[in-house]
Amino acid sequence: MTKIINEIVTSRRQLLKASATAVGGLSVGLILPGCNSFRANEIDSSGAWQANAWIEILPDNSVIFTLDRVEMGQGTYTGLTTILAEELDIKPSEVSVVFAPAQAHYRNPEYNVQITGGSNSMSSSWQPIREAGASIREMILLAAAEVLQVPVNYLKTDNAHVIHQGSTKKLSYGSLTRIAATQTIPSEPKLKEKSQYKYIGKQNTRLDSLQKTTGKAVYGIDVDIPNMKYAVVTRAPMIGGKLKSHNGSEILKLKGVLNVVEISSGLSIVASTYWQARKAQEQLKVEWETEDKAPISTAFIKKHYQESANEDSGDVKRSDGDISASFKTADKTIEVEFDAPFLAHATMEPMNCTADIRDGKANIWTSTQAPAIAQVAVAKVTDVSLADVVIHNQFIGGGFGRRLNQDFVAEAAEISFKSGEVVKLLWSREEDTKHDLYRPAALHKISAALDPSGMPLAWDHQIVAPKILDWVVWDFAPALFPWAPKFMYPVLGKVGLLTEGTPLTPADESPYEGADNMPYNIPAIQVRHTKSDAGVPISYWRSVGHSHNAFVVESFIDELAFAAKKDAYQFRRGLLNKHPRLKKVLDSVSQAGNWGKNAAEGVFQGIAVHESFNTYVAQLVEIEVNNNEISVLKVYCAVDCGLVVNPDIVVMQMESSIIFGITAALYGEITIEDGMVQQSNFHDYPLLRINQTPKIETVIVESSESPTGVGEPGLPPIAPAIANALFKATGKRHRSLPFKLS
Numbered sequence: 001m002t003k004i005i006n007e008i009v010t011s012r013r014q015l016l017k018a019s020a021t022a023v024g025g026l027s028v029g030l031i032l033p034g035c036n037s038f039r040a041n042e043i044d045s046s047g048a049w050q051a052n053a054w055i056e057i058l059p060d061n062s063v064i065f066t067l068d069r070v071e072m073g074q075g076t077y078t079g080l081t082t083i084l085a086e087e088l089d090i091k092p093s094e095v096s097v098v099f100a101p102a103q104a105h106y107r108n109p110e111y112n113v114q115i116t117g118g119s120n121s122m123s124s125s126w127q128p129i130r131e132a133g134a135s136i137r138e139m140i141l142l143a144a145a146e147v148l149q150v151p152v153n154y155l156k157t158d159n160a161h162v163i164h165q166g167s168t169k170k171l172s173y174g175s176l177t178r179i180a181a182t183q184t185i186p187s188e189p190k191l192k193e194k195s196q197y198k199y200i201g202k203q204n205t206r207l208d209s210l211q212k213t214t215g216k217a218v219y220g221i222d223v224d225i226p227n228m229k230y231a232v233v234t235r236a237p238m239i240g241g242k243l244k245s246h247n248g249s250e251i252l253k254l255k256g257v258l259n260v261v262e263i264s265s266g267l268s269i270v271a272s273t274y275w276q277a278r279k280a281q282e283q284l285k286v287e288w289e290t291e292d293k294a295p296i297s298t299a300f301i302k303k304h305y306q307e308s309a310n311e312d313s314g315d316v317k318r319s320d321g322d323i324s325a326s327f328k329t330a331d332k333t334i335e336v337e338f339d340a341p342f343l344a345h346a347t348m349e350p351m352n353c354t355a356d357i358r359d360g361k362a363n364i365w366t367s368t369q370a371p372a373i374a375q376v377a378v379a380k381v382t383d384v385s386l387a388d389v390v391i392h393n394q395f396i397g398g399g400f401g402r403r404l405n406q407d408f409v410a411e412a413a414e415i416s417f418k419s420g421e422v423v424k425l426l427w428s429r430e431e432d433t434k435h436d437l438y439r440p441a442a443l444h445k446i447s448a449a450l451d452p453s454g455m456p457l458a459w460d461h462q463i464v465a466p467k468i469l470d471w472v473v474w475d476f477a478p479a480l481f482p483w484a485p486k487f488m489y490p491v492l493g494k495v496g497l498l499t500e501g502t503p504l505t506p507a508d509e510s511p512y513e514g515a516d517n518m519p520y521n522i523p524a525i526q527v528r529h530t531k532s533d534a535g536v537p538i539s540y541w542r543s544v545g546h547s548h549n550a551f552v553v554e555s556f557i558d559e560l561a562f563a564a565k566k567d568a569y570q571f572r573r574g575l576l577n578k579h580p581r582l583k584k585v586l587d588s589v590s591q592a593g594n595w596g597k598n599a600a601e602g603v604f605q606g607i608a609v610h611e612s613f614n615t616y617v618a619q620l621v622e623i624e625v626n627n628n629e630i631s632v633l634k635v636y637c638a639v640d641c642g643l644v645v646n647p648d649i650v651v652m653q654m655e656s657s658i659i660f661g662i663t664a665a666l667y668g669e670i671t672i673e674d675g676m677v678q679q680s681n682f683h684d685y686p687l688l689r690i691n692q693t694p695k696i697e698t699v700i701v702e703s704s705e706s707p708t709g710v711g712e713p714g715l716p717p718i719a720p721a722i723a724n725a726l727f728k729a730t731g732k733r734h735r736s737l738p739f740k741l742s
């Protein structure tokens with residue numbers, strides 16, 4: 001039977017349309033505050049927008065929550081369900097969670113496109129989802145009052161039931177949905193007070209852990225569609241290479257091979273099994289050609305960055321005080337350089353996608369952080385319109401920003417479209433490493449002017465790096481305008497670049513984020529960005545620009561503390577008077593790690609603090625150095641992420657980010673020779689192993705502020721904390737990543 005969807009619209013106007021379903025259930029479409037949709041004409045006067053979430057309560061009392069943010073290990077599956085369950089008065093474990101399809105309703109409010117990134121899932125959902133749950137709970141209470149013929153204040157809710165406080169009578173939510181759908185919508189639903197919380201701040205069991213530990217969770221790589229075939233792609237080994245010729249006709253004769261397909265990124269083999277496709281790939285003979293006469297290399301990129309820095313002083317992103325006068329009158333100046341390399345994402349689950357393109361329709365099964373952008377990627381390489389692309393999103397085995405880009409989805413779609421087969425495309429680990437879209441490399445030139453006591457008068461920071469927007473706008477821009485015909489996609493990309501810094505295209509702050517808001521109280525501060533792009537494909541990487549800017553800022557502030565003959569912790573503390581939350585996490589980590597006290601012989605401490613994505617983190621490390629090998633023994637971490645919804649997930653994400661950051665600090669480096677990425681697998685792009693992992697102690701600083709994200713903020717402080725400890729251990733400042741002692 002057809003269900004009549006009853007929309008509860010919690011907008012700025014608090015408008016709700018509701019009616020009973022044909023089967024007696026309540027299907028609730030929740031449009032969150034400030035919602036806009038280009039298709040549905042839902043743009044308000046200010047242009048604000050919030051994603052849709054869908055809540056369905058069935059007659060059997062089950063509650064289904066459609067998760068509008070993807071689950072890639074960061075905990076949205078548990079976190080957002082917990083805040084809904086709190087206001088609904090139902091155990092989080094009893095809410096069924098399904099992943100949202102690609103629809104305009106699910107746009108991320110900060111980016112106006114359906115993506116999960118920027119550690120904003122909790123902050124953007126905190127208020128709207130609570131209001132949604134509270135509205136539904138009040139409607140159900142009104143329905144129960146009508147059924148029991150008692151005043152509503154005689155009733156209370158508990159675990160998906162309404163209880164009459166004067167008797168033993170109780171009614172399930174499911175039994176009340178037909179009547180609840182006819183109730184007047186509360187204009188301002190009453191939210192629970194913190195003292196009333198049953199689950200927020202207390203719910204620690206991950207709701208997805210049972211599925212994952214028993215193998216029931218389905219990731220993109222697990223998808224199995226009837227009659228599907230397997231595809232592999234051979235891509236140019238050099239950056240910018242194009243297919244010239246191949247022996248595909250010979251490959252077609254091999255056992256199991258069904259098709260050899262030329263696609264935009266290279267040459268694909270479609271076979272009956274994955275093994276047959278891989279074995280056939282070994283016999284491919286392919287010629288490639290490039291337009292560039294001079295191949296890209298790491299040495300070329302470094303030279304290119306230096307030339308850019310010398311030729312272009314950069315766009316000023318922050319200017320406080322009189323920089324020129326401060327340097328002229330300084331008693332002493334310090335001028336140094338830092339650099340950070342390209343980094344691969346190295347997700348545990350390599351890129352993969354299953355595609356079925358036929359009869360003008362597209363069904364895509366994959367693990368993506370950006371369903372809306374995946375739709376664009378499919379539409380661009382097929383004859384399917386955007387509205388006819390259905391994304392079946394799955395659990396994600398690591399995103400870290402890599403799955404914001406949809407190159408792997410485009411490949412699968414193009415192969416299916418041209419071969420006529422349902423195909424499952426799998427990237428090997430080597431392909432995943434050599435054809436990643438990397439964390440940008442960066443060069444930093446930074447200087448300080450000091451007074452006679454060694455205290456800083458001025459801070460000048462030039463950042464030389466490319467813009468990620470230049471690489472991603474071509475798919476992101478069409479996703480903003482799903483009504484646009486395909487011939488406009490290139491135009492929309494160009495418009496996106498031309499309008500950067502306007503409401504249409506916000507400024508790409510990725511090169512300098514975390515540097516332009518440097519928190520220390522210094523009289524004159526200047527931060528400049530010089531754009532320099534050597535042609536290496538780039539994208540977002542966990543904590544984005546904060547990952548290298550925190551390293552530079554926190555390493556250099558340590559150098560200034562040493563120049564002033566001050567304790568590194570006290571020096572920072574004295575310059576953070578305008579940032580009490582940063583000061584508090586700094587104090588907390590200093591206390592937890594016994595800063596400056598009781599360090600064993602040969603063990604050295606380093607400290608750093610940083611704010612990213614509105615979350616404040618300080619870290620204190622203990623390291624030792626033996627035979628030019630760096631061992632991180634222990635990490636103390638203090639975090640202020642506002643009110644904590646799931647404490648254990650906060651701890652998990654701090655630990656995850658720290659391990660990810662240590663890996664990058666000690667080993668992470670993508671190098672290029674003759675236009676080709678040199679690394680290919682974990683033997684030459686290693687990750688931190690279990691026996692190398694330090695003990696990690698996390699202190700959650702209590703806060704009454706609204707919740708903020710934890711998926712990325714734990715990463716930025718770890719590299720500078722290690723660098724600062726290394727200075728104590730070796731007497732040398734380490735200004736290049738990864739750290740190399742020999």
